[in-house]
Amino acid sequence: MGESRTSDDVIVLRGVHKSFGTFVAVDQANFSIGRGEFFAMLGPSGCGKTTTLKMIAGFEQPTRGQVLLEGEDVSRTPPYKRNVNTVFQQYALFPHMTVAQNVAFGPRSKKVDRAVYEPRVAEMLEVVRLTEFASRKPAQMSGGQQQRVALARALVNMPSALLLDEPLAALDLKLREAMQLELKRIQREVGITFVFVTHDQGEALTMSDRIAVMSQGRVEQIGTPEEIYHSPASLFVAGFIGSANLLPGTVKGLDGDDAVLELASGGTIRTRVGTPPIIGERYSVMLRPERLVASTEPSTDGRSIAGVVNELIFQGASTRLELVVGDGTTVVANMIDDGRGPSIRPGDAVHVSWAAGAAYLIPGWPSVAGATSTDVDAIEAAL
Amino acid sequence: MTVPTIADEPRTNPLAQRAEWLGLTAMVVSGVVLMLIGARWVTGPLAVFAAAIMLGAIVTLVITAITGGPEARRKIAPYGLLKPGVLWLALFYLAPLITLLKSSLSTLPSRFAVKAEFDWNFGNYRDAFTDNAPQFGRALLFAAIATVLTILIGYPLAYVIAFRGRKYRSLLLGLIVIPFFTSYLIRTIAWSSLLADSGPIVGFLDLLGLTGPLSTLGIMDNGKLINTPAAVIGGLTYNFLPFMILPIYVSLEKVNPALVDAAQDLYSPSVKAFFRVVFPLTIPGLFAGTLLTFIPAAGDFINQQYLGNPNTSMIGNSIQNQFLVQNNVPLASAMSFVLMITITIGVLIYTKFFGTEELA
Numbered sequence: 001m002g003e004s005r006t007s008d009d010v011i012v013l014r015g016v017h018k019s020f021g022t023f024v025a026v027d028q029a030n031f032s033i034g035r036g037e038f039f040a041m042l043g044p045s046g047c048g049k050t051t052t053l054k055m056i057a058g059f060e061q062p063t064r065g066q067v068l069l070e071g072e073d074v075s076r077t078p079p080y081k082r083n084v085n086t087v088f089q090q091y092a093l094f095p096h097m098t099v100a101q102n103v104a105f106g107p108r109s110k111k112v113d114r115a116v117y118e119p120r121v122a123e124m125l126e127v128v129r130l131t132e133f134a135s136r137k138p139a140q141m142s143g144g145q146q147q148r149v150a151l152a153r154a155l156v157n158m159p160s161a162l163l164l165d166e167p168l169a170a171l172d173l174k175l176r177e178a179m180q181l182e183l184k185r186i187q188r189e190v191g192i193t194f195v196f197v198t199h200d201q202g203e204a205l206t207m208s209d210r211i212a213v214m215s216q217g218r219v220e221q222i223g224t225p226e227e228i229y230h231s232p233a234s235l236f237v238a239g240f241i242g243s244a245n246l247l248p249g250t251v252k253g254l255d256g257d258d259a260v261l262e263l264a265s266g267g268t269i270r271t272r273v274g275t276p277p278i279i280g281e282r283y284s285v286m287l288r289p290e291r292l293v294a295s296t297e298p299s300t301d302g303r304s305i306a307g308v309v310n311e312l313i314f315q316g317a318s319t320r321l322e323l324v325v326g327d328g329t330t331v332v333a334n335m336i337d338d339g340r341g342p343s344i345r346p347g348d349a350v351h352v353s354w355a356a357g358a359a360y361l362i363p364g365w366p367s368v369a370g371a372t373s374t375d376v377d378a379i380e381a382a383l
Numbered sequence: 384m385t386v387p388t389i390a391d392e393p394r395t396n397p398l399a400q401r402a403e404w405l406g407l408t409a410m411v412v413s414g415v416v417l418m419l420i421g422a423r424w425v426t427g428p429l430a431v432f433a434a435a436i437m438l439g440a441i442v443t444l445v446i447t448a449i450t451g452g453p454e455a456r457r458k459i460a461p462y463g464l465l466k467p468g469v470l471w472l473a474l475f476y477l478a479p480l481i482t483l484l485k486s487s488l489s490t491l492p493s494r495f496a497v498k499a500e501f502d503w504n505f506g507n508y509r510d511a512f513t514d515n516a517p518q519f520g521r522a523l524l525f526a527a528i529a530t531v532l533t534i535l536i537g538y539p540l541a542y543v544i545a546f547r548g549r550k551y552r553s554l555l556l557g558l559i560v561i562p563f564f565t566s567y568l569i570r571t572i573a574w575s576s577l578l579a580d581s582g583p584i585v586g587f588l589d590l591l592g593l594t595g596p597l598s599t600l601g602i603m604d605n606g607k608l609i610n611t612p613a614a615v616i617g618g619l620t621y622n623f624l625p626f627m628i629l630p631i632y633v634s635l636e637k638v639n640p641a642l643v644d645a646a647q648d649l650y651s652p653s654v655k656a657f658f659r660v661v662f663p664l665t666i667p668g669l670f671a672g673t674l675l676t677f678i679p680a681a682g683d684f685i686n687q688q689y690l691g692n693p694n695t696s697m698i699g700n701s702i703q704n705q706f707l708v709q710n711n712v713p714l715a716s717a718m719s720f721v722l723m724i725t726i727t728i729g730v731l732i733y734t735k736f737f738g739t740e741e742l743a
Contacts, residue, residue, distance in 0.1 A: 109646075
């Protein structure tokens with residue numbers, strides 16, 4: 001799955017495998033992280049993202065495979081000899097030290113001259129905007145401030161990469177949103193590679209240059225937020241990121257660049273494809289609810305599905321339309337509210353259509369036909 | 384129908400204004416009275432009068448609390464909560480202390496007199512020093528060595544239980560504490576048979592051929608272990624070990640293991656991470672442990688009595704001897720006071736250098 005990058009890779013994972021007893025935490029991770037990149041590892045809890053981060057940091061060692069840092073195999077190198085630094089989930093600031101002493105911890109461990117590290121500590125505190133807090137103890141600071149101390153403490157060492165383990169999970173919603181932008185700003189300012197672990201898809205989409213979506217120890221897809229959102233490589237990715245209608249069907253043939261899919265619920269549609277599909281195989285089509293439009297007429301180019309309106313729910317900015325198609329599968333559409341009120345009512349027979357490129361073909365059938373990612377959202381919210 | 388609320392009540396109740404002052408006065412008065420009566424400083428009709436004053440103060444306070452409304456009660460409450468403790472300390476701590484002080488300044492009219500007479504006799508303090516200087520010295524030295532040994536044995540033990548104990552933590556802590564369900568005296572006597580010349584420990588050391596070298600080092604006395612300074616220090620170390628382990632364990636348990644990860648991540652190998660992060664965070668526990676070990680060990684006489692010889696006697700033995708054998712209560716009181724003051728000064732100096740905000 002991982003595209004091979006060669007030029008300026010800071011971190012390279014080659015066939016990395018990690019198991020604890022019989023439990024496989026990470027299975028065949030192969031990817032590279034480029035210099036200056038903001039890279040996210042995204043997945044539900046237990047997907048192996050934190051284990052992968054720990055293997056990069058040195059707190060865990062891969063069972064098989066290699067971790068390369070700046071082209072050097074560090075798979076068996078202890079954490080204190082690796083030039084990467086971690087921002088821990090609960091920050092792990094040293095409570096008996098002041099903010100400045102916390103930030104100076106790394107340079108002092110490396111026996112850097114006081115005259116050299118002191119200006120660097122001051123400079124780093126300025127970057128995270130905590131200069132006036134230098135002599136405070138961590139306990140006297142808010143969660144957001146502690147977070148920034150942890151950042152400064154890691155960045156002052158000029159690591160090859162900064163590893164962040166769910167850095168925003170401990171903050172409340174408002175602060176989390178502010179810190180997302182703050183993290184982006186700091187990353188631009190220092191130009192260091194950030195590798196960032198999160199279970200929050202919104203966070204990953206907002207902040208990252210590239211995202212690795214993981215599930216059950218496997219990397220499902222790596223790509224830019226746009227690629228991941230619009231062209232998910234698997235049903236899991238489609239369901240985990242945003243909400244999606246996933247309709248099962250069988251590929252009947254190709255029409256130009258598009259595939260022709262016969263839906264299990266009846267009807268035939270055209271869909272954009274990623275890798276060329278195998279004709280006669282089981283595939284699903286992904287339709288994002290916000291890209292569906294309801295109309296009374298079917299589209300002429302095979303980009304619509306017919307159904308009966310089950311429910312209309314006004315949600316403010318949009319209206320949620322639930323459509324029952326063919327065999328009872330539900331399709332959800334989010335329609336922008338134009339202020340004129342609904343022209344359709346429950347019980348009406350309508351067609352939902354989409355623009356070219358909005359439908360995307362994914363191999364396999366969902367376990368629950370027509371499942372939208374609301375279930376995944378619910379699971380995620382419970383975590 | 385209107386529901387009365389606190390806001391509806393008059394803001395300033397005349398009784399409530401005096402409530403705070405009254406609470407404080409009643410507490411101080413009853414404390415002083417209990418102390419004086421307890422120390423038998425006032426006796427006879429005077430004591431009855433003092434008790435009447437105390438009762439009066441308390442009754443006034445109760446009346447104020449009943450009639451003064453919520454505001455008065457709120458002001459009295461802190462003193463009410465303090466009072467049981469203050470009165471307890473006045474009767475069972477301050478009163479005996481005063482009695483002890485008074486008796487340390489008294490004189491026995493004759494060698495066989497039972498009752499000493501109070502006459503500001505500071506000579507007792509001179510005698511306490513001149514007759515018992517070596518015992519004082521040994522008490523402080525033995526207690527200090529025993530304290531260092533409990534740290535050397537207790538810290539690693541507490542560390543392993545806290546960081547490597549996992550689900551066996553409680554069991555391991557229990558194993559440390561269980562022997563101490565047996566009486567202090569019995570345990571010490573048990574050690575005297577363990578350390579006896581025909582006992583298992585000497586036999587084992589003999590088998591290993593260590594008797595000679597240990598005798599040369601001065602730890603054993605011509606192949607004997609019992610009745611040596613080493614045995615006394617060993618007994619003190621054993622008996623006070625849990626008082627060192629438990630506070631250290633408590634402070635180690637509070638250390639977030641992620642801090643060790645963070646230190647390693649910031650280029651400190653394990654040993655360095657321990658000394659820069661874990662150890663400084665456990666200083667409060669270590670400090671509490673040294674106090675809990677050193678103070679009672681310095682006044683101990685049981686270990687020396689069963690494991691030592693006349694040349695290892697500590698100040699505790701002298702005090703016990705003067706109190707219970709020689710019946711020289713004034714001298715024994717003076718020695719107790721000297722020991723108390725020495726330890727207090729020592730602890731204050733120690734606190735100044737090593738103490739932490741939590742304890743100082």
